[in-house]
Amino acid sequence: MTSHAPLTRRGLLKLGAGVAATTALAGGEPAAAAEGRFELTAPSTSLIWRKALYNTTVLQSFAIDNAHGHIYTVQVKNGSGSNAAGDLCLTKLSLSGSILGHMYLMGFGHGVQIGVEPSGSSAYLWTETDGVPIDGNSSRGTKLARFMFVNGQTLTTSSAALTKYSPVAGATNTTCTIDPSTNRLIMRYVSEGSFRFAAFTLSSVKAGSPDRLHDVAQPVGLGTFQGYAAYGNYVYVLTGTAYGDTNPAPGNTYITCLDLRTGEQVQRARSVAGQSLNYREPEGMGIQIVSGAPRLCLGLASEPGPRLASIFYKTELI
Template structure:
């Protein structure tokens, strides 16, 4: 894995030019002052939850943090043979200490590679892939959707509780996350033979007139993709495999990309939760605590019923 030789100081970041082969010039976006800076990926990680059970027994695929209400939402392939190919998912609501507070089933949605959450009043609205398309024994969403968390409810792709979106026409393998510091939706999608990240104002997507701010290519050669999170002008990508594929210390890496230019700014191995058995990186999110952000990454563990752990970094540059 190659570390970018670009300077990692704030001054160095300001010198980054427009990468015309990786990004498309779009409407200028105003950076939120609350989201200045980026996370230092070599900083140590701290445990948020450790080896917690989810509602079903499969591997956590991703998670999102509701910072308004203090909850974590995780998604995993639903228990049962054929669930992965069919795109059946289990959504679990947790407390910040990892106690199960509720669940939903999402039938035919996809694989759950990354999800987002939008708190509003007393409710939490989840953003996930939907309209899953089966391929090679798994399923990937072809659109995005928004729905309100209701404990115990099962949704299908035709449920009236869903609102569906296609911010990038013709895109496949669609997933998204929400940056709580800027109110932007960041969408990862496949088009033209490669994966890309597109950034929209959340309000414009909901209104049905997506305002695209940035659109950058995902660099090749990062490894097995496992999730992403956005904070300010940067998106953070999680890659790697479980210990049975890549033995300890493993090949889990975090990569920081500049959403304005598409440049790779920093890349570092993570050994968070290195004592876990199996240990597979799964999902990312942003937690806000007393106004301060945390970059969170998820890990699955255990040889039988899988357990979920989440670690975070706090140091900003």
Template sequence: MTSHVRVSRRGLLRLGTGVAAAAALAAKPAAAAEGRFQLTAPSTSLIWKKALYDETVLQSIAFDNRNGHIYTLQVKNGAGSGAAGHLCLSKLSLTGTILGHMYLMGFGHGVQFGVEPSGTSAYLWTETDGVSDGKSSRGTKLARFKFVNGQTLTTSSSALTKYKPIADSDNTTCAIDPSTNRLAMRYWDGSGFRYAVYSLADVKAGSPKALFDVAQPSGLGTFQGYAAYGNFVYMLTGTAYGDDNPPPGNTYITCLDLRTGEQVQRARSVAGQSLDHREPEGMGIQIVSGAPRLCLGLASGVETARLASIFYKTELI
């Protein structure tokens, strides 16, 4: 798909195409977290139709940018619709090779999660203490735990450290912005979904102070994941291909300004449009040579052998 976008001189230096642009991006430290992603820019494939540890639909993605790994969440094999809240966590190389897995029993649905690198290891931030509505399970707290290949955790495991930054919140998930080391938490406040953003260090210290707290816009469609970068949060919505959703599908990315609560851009994504099934699932921020990528996950394949693909955008405005 070709996009016709008006680009300023400043924006041209950020396009991420060509040697000069790549060098400019590499020289720009990710911690600056300047600008926002151009959602109408084309997407590039990172991994294409890769198997995860279990065969169920991909739910969400996150990146260990220090150690060069991708993590994914999905409903555990044999857990049906996910009402029990049992999840499979896969660790992948950047080319999609399976490097390990964990099982998380009773945690929730896995809509989104975060990765906190620690030396050569990684700590995962996920929902936990899932509550079932008979069809699916949704977490009521956040949990931090170290990735240990082959380990199975329950909600009472001593390996977990639990957090609840907002006492009366429900349906709680999180993502980590690697450019600012902030934790973005999506939660239900009784009347709608909101995003609260904290310093990750403050959350870990037990003294979370919200830097931002804004409402999620209404009418976005079926929610499938989110990612935070700088002053913006990006929301993924849409459903799998079907009779009522033929190609190119109803996958959209929406950008929300965390400072004002304003929806600043919304655009259809046709990334991976040739996939069968093609269900949007999860977002994440990858950092490559200091340059950020806005990534989205797509599930494909037949019900008993689902596959995962990831695409990314690099253009900032």
């Protein structure tokens, strides 16, 4: 007779997470989000370390294609004026950080956060688009865009390859991520002067009839916003700035967990992942699924010259 160890609460959480993630990766939308959330005080592990992107600027954000084993990163395009113009460079990487391709996105925004939707043998990217200049030296999107990754292609905001969406009418500073465990699109946006997070079924957004499941305010006072990721009923917010005279190591990088159902801040913890990096600026978050188990990933930019990208992850659920 085969003996089985008793299931602990943590084991049940991981089992439920694996079922939800596998269902979503197979193309379905789980009836309910997996229970449990990431323990933010747990140690972090390196996924990629000091890897070059296609351009030499700072990593802004990333998303992980769990179906095909790719990482997509976005950064401001090389060249004077690209920041204010909203011109971005999208890089496709292997899970070990090797460059596999790139695209240019002209006039899209700042790339604060992106999402990826695996499709067949390729993937669609979800980004901000129709960027408008703010404060004279940056750009922020006013719509969301969906487009297939095509190596070497340059897209403008009027390209036929784009499909544009406005899940929240009149929203500005629009960005999004996709929860691979639920196939939900999580959108961050500004309405009436305040940032909010809204969760939609991805299928309803693509159909043009967005089904808003949750909509909560982003707490104020978290620090400099640098990206977010969603898993189940929770959204994880990354904040902080680069090392400097007023921000010495180990830095001011924090991750804050918010309940998407209530807006409650349920945990907040400093991250010291990659604390030995030179410069070290937090940039972007994502969810990786490995053998059905989720990882909460955060990005870090480093180096004083051509910038390099690192990604770390946490695995412990509570």
